[in-house]
Amino acid sequence: MTKLNATRRQFFGLAAGGAAAATLALPQEGTAQTATKARIVIIGAGAGGTALANRLVRRLDGAEITLLDPRVEHLYQPGLSLVAAGLKPANYVTSLTTDWLPSGVKLIAERAAAIDPEAKTVATDSGQTLAYDFLVVAPGLILDHDAIEGFSLDMVGQNGIGALYAGPEYAAKTWQAASKFTEEGGVGLFTRPETEMKCAGAPLKHTFLIDDIAKRAGNGGKIDVRYAAPQGALFGVPIVAEKVRMLFGDRGIASHMKHTLKSIDAGAKRARFATADGEVEMDYDYIHVIPPQRAPEVIRQSGLSWADKWTDQGWVECDKATLQHLRYPEIWALGDVAGVPKGKTAASVKWQVPVVEDGLIAAIEGRDASETYNGYTSCPMITQVGRAMLIEFDYNNDLVPSFPGIIAPLEELWISWLMKEVALKATYNAMLRGRA
Numbered sequence: 001m002t003k004l005n006a007t008r009r010q011f012f013g014l015a016a017g018g019a020a021a022a023t024l025a026l027p028q029e030g031t032a033q034t035a036t037k038a039r040i041v042i043i044g045a046g047a048g049g050t051a052l053a054n055r056l057v058r059r060l061d062g063a064e065i066t067l068l069d070p071r072v073e074h075l076y077q078p079g080l081s082l083v084a085a086g087l088k089p090a091n092y093v094t095s096l097t098t099d100w101l102p103s104g105v106k107l108i109a110e111r112a113a114a115i116d117p118e119a120k121t122v123a124t125d126s127g128q129t130l131a132y133d134f135l136v137v138a139p140g141l142i143l144d145h146d147a148i149e150g151f152s153l154d155m156v157g158q159n160g161i162g163a164l165y166a167g168p169e170y171a172a173k174t175w176q177a178a179s180k181f182t183e184e185g186g187v188g189l190f191t192r193p194e195t196e197m198k199c200a201g202a203p204l205k206h207t208f209l210i211d212d213i214a215k216r217a218g219n220g221g222k223i224d225v226r227y228a229a230p231q232g233a234l235f236g237v238p239i240v241a242e243k244v245r246m247l248f249g250d251r252g253i254a255s256h257m258k259h260t261l262k263s264i265d266a267g268a269k270r271a272r273f274a275t276a277d278g279e280v281e282m283d284y285d286y287i288h289v290i291p292p293q294r295a296p297e298v299i300r301q302s303g304l305s306w307a308d309k310w311t312d313q314g315w316v317e318c319d320k321a322t323l324q325h326l327r328y329p330e331i332w333a334l335g336d337v338a339g340v341p342k343g344k345t346a347a348s349v350k351w352q353v354p355v356v357e358d359g360l361i362a363a364i365e366g367r368d369a370s371e372t373y374n375g376y377t378s379c380p381m382i383t384q385v386g387r388a389m390l391i392e393f394d395y396n397n398d399l400v401p402s403f404p405g406i407i408a409p410l411e412e413l414w415i416s417w418l419m420k421e422v423a424l425k426a427t428y429n430a431m432l433r434g435r436a
Helices: 002-024 046-058 075-081 167-184 201-215 236-250 297-300 348-367 412-434
Strands: 039-043 062-069 073-075 094-096 107-110 112-116 121-124 130-132 133-138 186-191 223-231 254-257 262-264 272-275 279-283 287-288 331-333 377-384 387-393
Touching: 002 121, 002 201, 039 046, 046 062, 046 133, 046 348, 046 412, 075 167, 075 201, 075 412, 133 348, 167 186, 167 201, 167 287, 186 201, 186 279, 201 223, 201 236, 201 287, 201 377, 236 254, 236 377, 236 387, 279 297, 331 348, 348 377, 377 412, 387 412
Parallel strands: 039 062, 039 133, 062 107, 133 331, 186 223, 186 287, 223 254
Antiparallel strands: 073 094, 112 121, 121 130, 262 272, 272 279, 377 387
16 A cells, blocks of 8 residues: 555545544433523524534523524635635535524524623514523624725725625635736735734635636736735744745745735725834735624623723633633633634634533533633645645644644645545534534
8 A cells, every 4th residue: 555545544534533433422312411491592603603502402401592693694614715716616605504403492583782791681683682591602703894994895806806704705706806816917915904813824825825826827927926914923823924934935925014904995906004114005906805803792882892802802701711701600602702812713613612512511500610622723724726734723822733643734735635625514514513
């Protein structure tokens, strides 16, 4: 057997074994449930809220579980980068919210308009008032496009403007603009926001992919690719930042650090950035806009946000290990809205959900919780079509590879690409069902 065939077999064996192990680790049908009349409200039917609802239904007997979310469509957000590079169609990332919900959970298709943590109630857009014994806030985050002067979503796909984060329609329109750049060339300007953001690797993935696609088309000599970001490093984990810096150098991608996008002039194709030395302008032929990201306003208005950090963003104040609110012990934060140092990825949610599940059930049973979250975050960092680095890390910025000895985290490998292309969506779907 060749080394390559052995590695392939190991990968698919690990993928299958891992999925089976994840399923077997969950409570099986017939396992004794905890009897309770607890009223549990979950705000948000994204990855975290849906996965948690599925798990709680299996664990609790008699609980009143209510899920609050107005969205008809569920978005597989890790796939948006692939749509924006023309590698997947827009419908690759969409399904119906109701397709993933178990019987025994009541879905109210409305937003949470107000949360009163003292009275333990949630008000909906229509004026309904839901009383709860336990509350899980998992509404995701808000893309603050209005913070970029001169930009609006109706511009995406035109005049060289992309914005893949806004959803499948906009990711597809982003590819319309990006594909023209890969064919015609010019200056490509790729940005990221100053705030915390979901999947901080996505801006880098889009940069790498569009650069690679242009070069594969024989147009490498016609493009000038620039990455502009407010941070002082290309990635939050130092060893990964250095690797990306080296790859950018090898591929002729220029880095403009400590540059915060403030406005664009779509007609002139010019972007304005704030820097420590004052404002600077850059002309572009293609620009990818990722706006500042913040907690939904209902979180701030309800007094659930941190008062002494992330004050401009409003993330929920919670213990970084248990995700339990520090002032309201019957409330947990889950997913993007959680005010923790890491964890705004779907892979993070996979590890956060069992922690919230255990904490909530422990509270019902009157015992101490035993599960904790260590900040696990995973980023399949696509660096070219067919190659990626599978980067996994924790709160301490330590690399925590799931397949040590098989998948080297800082090497561009086809196997890491397959993890993104083959295994990730299947694992995500299993997570939604509460099975991974």
